[in-house]
Amino acid sequence: AQSVTQPDIHITVSEGASLELRCNYSYGATPYLFWYVQSPGQGLQLLLKYFSGDTLVQGIKGFEAEFKRSQSSFNLRKPSVHWSDAAEYFCAVGAMRTSYDKVIFGPGTSLSVIP
Amino acid sequence: GAGVSQSPSNKVTEKGKDVELRCDPISGHTALYWYRQRLGQGLEFLIYFQGNSAPDKSGLPSDRFSAERTGESVSTLTIQRTQQEDSAVYLCASSRRGYDEQFFGPGTRLTVL
Numbered sequence: 001a002q003s004v005t006q007p008d009i010h011i012t013v014s015e016g017a018s019l020e021l022r023c024n025y026s027y028g029a030t031p032y033l034f035w036y037v038q039s040p041g042q043g044l045q046l047l048l049k050y051f052s053g054d055t056l057v058q059g060i061k062g063f064e065a066e067f068k069r070s071q072s073s074f075n076l077r078k079p080s081v082h083w084s085d086a087a088e089y090f091c092a093v094g095a096m097r098t099s100y101d102k103v104i105f106g107p108g109t110s111l112s113v114i115p
Numbered sequence: 116g117a118g119v120s121q122s123p124s125n126k127v128t129e130k131g132k133d134v135e136l137r138c139d140p141i142s143g144h145t146a147l148y149w150y151r152q153r154l155g156q157g158l159e160f161l162i163y164f165q166g167n168s169a170p171d172k173s174g175l176p177s178d179r180f181s182a183e184r185t186g187e188s189v190s191t192l193t194i195q196r197t198q199q200e201d202s203a204v205y206l207c208a209s210s211r212r213g214y215d216e217q218f219f220g221p222g223t224r225l226t227v228l
Contacts (some may be wrong), residue, residue, distance in 0.1 A: 018214065032214050034216060034217075036217075043219050043220070043221050043222065044206070044208075044217075044219040045219075046216055049216055088157075090158065092217075094213070094214030094215070095214055100172060101213050101214045102146070102148070102163045102165070102182075102213045102214070103210070103213070103214060103215075103217060104147075105150075105158045106157075106158075106159045107158070107161070108157040108158070115223070
């Protein structure tokens, strides 16, 4: 069965430190991969997505993610975290096996930023 | 429209009453999802519509929950005989295709007293 895991429920980092949020998936097809962010009291916003091509993708707000097929992973990174990055982060996976295939979300990782 | 809209933005109801939540997706988006998000929790998938295919209802928590979609436009989520545990934010999202980027609405905050 298809699944998406985000092993870290909650992460705390200091402002200015680097960040990596993990995402692993199990999918029986070439995946389409997404990272979304939900800031406190805000709606969900797409940070970046991977469909094909270069496995390192750049997103908004200085985030990037790398698709590693051999590890079934799509980890999100940022070199220097800002206090405004404190939010909930969701990884999601879809696949174009059929037009009916749906996207599945992971459980989310909550990020706290220490000044 | 410019984005996904949902109404009402807030709904307070009494236990046992029925409620209807509305979602207007982005024009041309064939896929539409409903999610539930309890306070401090992740996204709980409820139902998925894709074009004219039968909806994927695998996430509906009980038979008190139902949803309809008119063609590729408006969708309504109905909760019958509401319970306090139904209190949550209900999010709607649409996408051009089922496996594509989702655009989320602002949500409906449901409070069951």
